[in-house]
Amino acid sequence: MGIQCTLRENELRSWGRAIQSLCLMGGNEVQLQFTDVALTLTTCDDAISTFASLSFNNTFFSSYECEATDADNLHCKIPTKCLLKPFRSLKFLTKCASECSIEFSSNSDNLNITIITKFGAKISYSLHLTSNTELLQLDFDSNSLKSNVTCDAKLILGSLSNFHEAKGDLTLKIDETKMSLRNSITDLVQKQGKVYTELSLNAVDFIEYTLQQDCQVTFPFREFKTFVVFADTMRLPVTLRFMSQSTPVVVSIIGKEGTYEGSLTLGNRSHPDLVENDSRNGNLVTSIDAGSERLNNGSVTVSTTNGSVPRVRKKRPLLFPNLGRVIPSKVIPLIILSDSEIDE
Amino acid sequence: MEQNGFLNTQERAQDNPGDYKFIGIVNHIPIIANLVKSIAFTSKVNVSVMERGIMFTVEEGKYIQASVTVLRDVFEKFTLSSTDLEINFKIPSKELLDCLKFFLSDSRSGESFSTAGATSSEVPISSLKVMYKSYGNPFMILLDENGVITDFQIKTEPFENELMEMIMEDSVVAKLILTAEPMSDLLGEFEGSNPEHIRISIYPNKEIKMSCDGVAGFMTCVIPHNSDIVQGFECLVECHATYKFQVLRHTFKAMNMSQTMSIKIDSVGVLCLTFLMPAKTDSFVEFYILPNTLEDNFPTDELEIV
Numbered sequence: 001m002g003i004q005c006t007l008r009e010n011e012l013r014s015w016g017r018a019i020q021s022l023c024l025m026g027g028n029e030v031q032l033q034f035t036d037v038a039l040t041l042t043t044c045d046d047a048i049s050t051f052a053s054l055s056f057n058n059t060f061f062s063s064y065e066c067e068a069t070d071a072d073n074l075h076c077k078i079p080t081k082c083l084l085k086p087f088r089s090l091k092f093l094t095k096c097a098s099e100c101s102i103e104f105s106s107n108s109d110n111l112n113i114t115i116i117t118k119f120g121a122k123i124s125y126s127l128h129l130t131s132n133t134e135l136l137q138l139d140f141d142s143n144s145l146k147s148n149v150t151c152d153a154k155l156i157l158g159s160l161s162n163f164h165e166a167k168g169d170l171t172l173k174i175d176e177t178k179m180s181l182r183n184s185i186t187d188l189v190q191k192q193g194k195v196y197t198e199l200s201l202n203a204v205d206f207i208e209y210t211l212q213q214d215c216q217v218t219f220p221f222r223e224f225k226t227f228v229v230f231a232d233t234m235r236l237p238v239t240l241r242f243m244s245q246s247t248p249v250v251v252s253i254i255g256k257e258g259t260y261e262g263s264l265t266l267g268n269r270s271h272p273d274l275v276e277n278d279s280r281n282g283n284l285v286t287s288i289d290a291g292s293e294r295l296n297n298g299s300v301t302v303s304t305t306n307g308s309v310p311r312v313r314k315k316r317p318l319l320f321p322n323l324g325r326v327i328p329s330k331v332i333p334l335i336i337l338s339d340s341e342i343d344e
Numbered sequence: 345m346e347q348n349g350f351l352n353t354q355e356r357a358q359d360n361p362g363d364y365k366f367i368g369i370v371n372h373i374p375i376i377a378n379l380v381k382s383i384a385f386t387s388k389v390n391v392s393v394m395e396r397g398i399m400f401t402v403e404e405g406k407y408i409q410a411s412v413t414v415l416r417d418v419f420e421k422f423t424l425s426s427t428d429l430e431i432n433f434k435i436p437s438k439e440l441l442d443c444l445k446f447f448l449s450d451s452r453s454g455e456s457f458s459t460a461g462a463t464s465s466e467v468p469i470s471s472l473k474v475m476y477k478s479y480g481n482p483f484m485i486l487l488d489e490n491g492v493i494t495d496f497q498i499k500t501e502p503f504e505n506e507l508m509e510m511i512m513e514d515s516v517v518a519k520l521i522l523t524a525e526p527m528s529d530l531l532g533e534f535e536g537s538n539p540e541h542i543r544i545s546i547y548p549n550k551e552i553k554m555s556c557d558g559v560a561g562f563m564t565c566v567i568p569h570n571s572d573i574v575q576g577f578e579c580l581v582e583c584h585a586t587y588k589f590q591v592l593r594h595t596f597k598a599m600n601m602s603q604t605m606s607i608k609i610d611s612v613g614v615l616c617l618t619f620l621m622p623a624k625t626d627s628f629v630e631f632y633i634l635p636n637t638l639e640d641n642f643p644t645d646e647l648e649i650v
Contacts, residue, residue, distance in 0.1 A: 082560040088536045096529050110561060119526055120571035123533055127561040 001074050002105035003034040003066040009098050011060060014234060014255075016087040018054050018262070021230035023080045025052040025223045025264065030083050031136050032111070033075040034104065036066045043080070044136060049267040050223045051138045060259040062099075068106075075135050076104060078111055082127045086113045138265060142250040145241035147215065149179065150208035153231035153238045153253075155201065160225050163197045169269055170221040172242070172249075175214040178202050183221060207237055217242050219249045219266035227251050227264040242268075365431050366393045366476045369421040373472045373487075376414055377444035379621065382598035382629055383410040384437040390504055391483070393424060393431040393476070402437070403504075408591045409632045410598075417626060420471075431476060432503035435483050443485050443496045444472075476500075515610040517583050518546040521576035522567075524602040524619060530554075530565050531596065534589065537563050541636060543586045546609060548579040556589065575604070585613030585635040595619075598629040 007015050018041075022030060026043025033040040040055040058064035068074035086100075087093065093100075096117045103112040113125040159181055160166070171182045182198040203209045231238045231253045241250040245268060252263040370376060379400075383389070386402040397415040416422040424431070473486040482497040531554075534542060539556035546552045555564040569577040595617050599605060602619035609615055613635035621627045 079560070085536045085560050085563075086533075089532065092529055092533060096526065117526070117530075119573045121526070121530060121565060121567045121573070123530070124564045124566075125561060126563075 001068045001072060002103070002108075003039070003068065003074065004063075004101065004103045005039065005058075005061040005065070006063040007100045007102075008062045011062070012093050012097055012100050013090065014260075015056075015100070016090050016093045017230060017233055018056075018260075019083060019087045020090070021226055022052055022054055023084050024226045025050060026080065028080055029077045029130055029132065030080055031075060031077045032104070033073075033135070034066050034068055035072075035074070036068065039064075039066075039102075042136060042138075045223070049220055049269075051265040052223070052227070052263070053138070053265075054260065054262045056260045057258065059257075060255070073135055074104075074106055075133075076111060077130045077132050078127055079130060083111075085127070086115060086123075086125045140248065140265060142241050142252065142263065142265070145243045145247060145250060146210075146212035147174070147243055148208065148210050148239055148241045149174070149206050150237050150239040151201075151206045153228050153234075153236060155205060156228050156238060157225075157232045159199050159201060160228065162199050163221075164195055166222045166225045168221055169218045170224060171216060171218045172240070173216040174211060174242075176203065176211060179206075208239075212243060215242065215244055217245065217249050218269040220269075223264060224251065224266060227253075227262070230262070364423075364475050364477050365425040366474070367421065367423045368393075368398070368419045368474045370414075370419045370472050370474075371470070372418055373444065373470050375621070375627075376418070376472075377441075378601055379412045379414065379598075379627055379629060380437075380444065381441055382601060383412050383594075384441055385410075385594045387437060388434050388501070388504075389437045389440065390432065390434050392503070395424065395429070397422075404591075404594070407588060407634050408594060410594065410630065412627065412629050414627050433476070433479075433483065433500040434503055435498045435500055439496075439498050443487070443498070515612070516608050517581050517611050518579040518607075518609045519576070520546070520552060520574060520578070520607045522605055522607065523573040523575065524599050524605040526573045527605060528596065528599045530567070531592075531599070533565070534563065535593070539563075539589050541586050542589045542592060543584065544609070544615065545582070545584040546579050547582050549577075552607070576606075583609050583613070585609060585615065587615060587633055587635055591633055595631045595633075598631070602629070 022041055022043055025045070027045040030041055030043045033042070036058070038055050038057050039061075040053060042051070042053040044051045058066070066074070093115075096119070097115050098118045099116040101114045101116075103114075109129055110126045111129060113127065115123045115125075117123070163170075163181075163183055165185055168183060168185055171180075173180045173182065178200045180198055180200045182196070184194045184196045186194055228238055228251070234253070234255065236253045236255065239252045241252070242248075248268055249266045250263055251266065252261070254261050380389070383400060383402050386404050388402070390401040392399045392401065395416070397413055397418070399411055399413045401409065401411040403409045470490075471488045473488070475484040475486070477484075481500070483500050485496040485498070487494040487496070534554070534556060537556060537558035537560055539558040542554055542556045544552065544554050549569060551566050551568045553564060553566045555562070557563075567574065569579075598619045599617075602621055604620045606618045606620075607615070608618075615631075615633040615635070617631040617633070619629045621629065
């Protein structure tokens with residue numbers, strides 16, 4: 001099974017921006033999943049607090065030939081730094097590149113990317129894949145989040161530019177009339193105290209403003225801003241979905257003519273009991289089955305496909321719980337080890 | 345205000361112009377400053393003053409030799425004593441660049457810090473006068489900016505005679521002439537991979553191929569002989585050679601400033617890159633790079649013809 005797809009000059013810039021943004025939002029690996037209808041890139045940070053996904057329909061590409069169906073699970077994982085190399089320079093892609101082709105075969109250890117320039121030169125990359133072949137998927141339905149707001153990305157980006165630094169967390173507080181964005185960072189100049197920044201947006205400025213109930217959610221600032229910057233460069237509206245303090249926040253965009261979709265699922269840090277990641281407060285967990293349930297204190301399980309028998313382990317509360325479940329295509333779960341467990 | 349303030353001013357009161365073996369006055373300071381900067385990757389630079397102009401030469405680790413030739417036509421005044429065919433000395437690069445730093449720039453347009461943002465009426469009128477008296481005396485640079493004269497004296501050392509002789513004209517097996525800017529863009533993509541070595545292969549009537557093996561994987565760049573950026577392509581036999589990428593990187597500054605470049609490889613793999621600078625100066629920068637002696641650990645099945 002394999003795939004070969006081609007991007008022309010017009011799509012190449014969007015693709016380059018998408019890759020760069022995805023690499024900024026995630027961790028060390030990017031997963032590429034190929035089906036006959038779409039190419040999906042996903043990445044998850046090490047703390048499993050953010051899960052970014054970009055899905056490009058076959059109509060986005062100038063040509064798209066894929067032998068795999070959805071059931072075939074044709075996918076690969078590649079280190080973020082490797083995937084970034086051909087698309088590192090937007091200036092080069094805009095100025096020199098006229099076409100880019102991506103090839104992958106299920107029996108290959110490499111992802112092949114070829115860029116053809118406007119003056120006839122050809123640059124070929126044969127990028128090594130990681131040995132980790134587990135398929136990562138987010139098992140969470142964003143439609144279950146009943147509150148959603150939609151606005152131009154420029155509106156949010158303009159608001160975020162008023163914040164001193166895109167670090168730490170951003171709190172979103174929303175009611176019927178307005179949405180407030182708020183954060184606090186340590187005063188870096190005097191090394192004491194905090195700088196609180198709060199900005200409000202009126203409900204009338206939004207394209208859509210559907211609220212099930214007033215709520216307050218807190219999520220990572222940097223990844224959120226990266227996604228909004230990407231949406232702004234693509235000139236797309238941004239939709240935020242949320243419901244309560246115990247559910248994730250999902251930020252999504254839909255490309256022009258529906259040729260691509262992007263979503264960023266952010267762990268909600270609003271749980272009052274969870275302030276720091278402290279393995280000494282780990283809870284005992286019992287009998288984890290396939291399709292593991294969310295635990296009462298909102299911690300998260302990550303499942304892999306290595307076939308190990310689930311064991312009882314101490315669990316550490318994660319910094320950003322309630323992300324949902326991240327499960328593989330196969331269902332034997334493991335619990336994240338605490339630091340003391342890892343040292344054993 | 346006279347543009348060439350030095351032409352009519354008195355020399356230093358205690359000196360006789362006849363005491364100096366070489367006196368030169370030049371107005372194109374930013375371009376010359378950037379030319380010197382493009383090869384200033386070593387601590388010392390050899391200076392040779394000849395009938396045809398001034399040549400600055402550097403050499404690093406017996407792997408690379410670079411030279412900048414500023415032709416005498418660039419100078420407003422170029423006086424070489426009748427008793428000397430050639431004057432040679434060595435000076436530190438850093439001090440030379442410090443003298444010229446206000447005229448240095450990083451952009452292809454050559455806009456310098458001293459002129460950036462200035463309107464035509466605000467651009468300072470600058471002249472540079474260089475003088476050398478004799479062996480053991482400092483290399484003197486007088487900078488005149490709108491009547492304000494800054495005097496630099498750089499201590500000289502004996503000229504380094506052990507420079508490698510990169511004679512290759514008779515044994516050149518491949519010669520290409522290309523537009524420099526796209527070549528600079530292509531080699532910039534290799535920088536992302538940060539490879540240790542880069543292999544250059546030239547195939548007669550076909551293409552030039554550059555490839556490297558980095559941490560991320562294998563990367564290849566192929567330029568066909570009939571590409572828009574190739575102005576001339578001569579290749580007698582198929583040739584391959586591998587070079588240290590860190591050494592090749594020294595050429596990037598000159599490549600960024602140049603409009604046209606040539607690539608020559610001789611029968612033993614010595615690479616000669618020549619960069620022709622904008623027409624204002626008619627100067628050129630030349631690099632000679634020796635190939636790696638060992639071809640191991642490089643994933644290729646091509647035969648190497650020496």
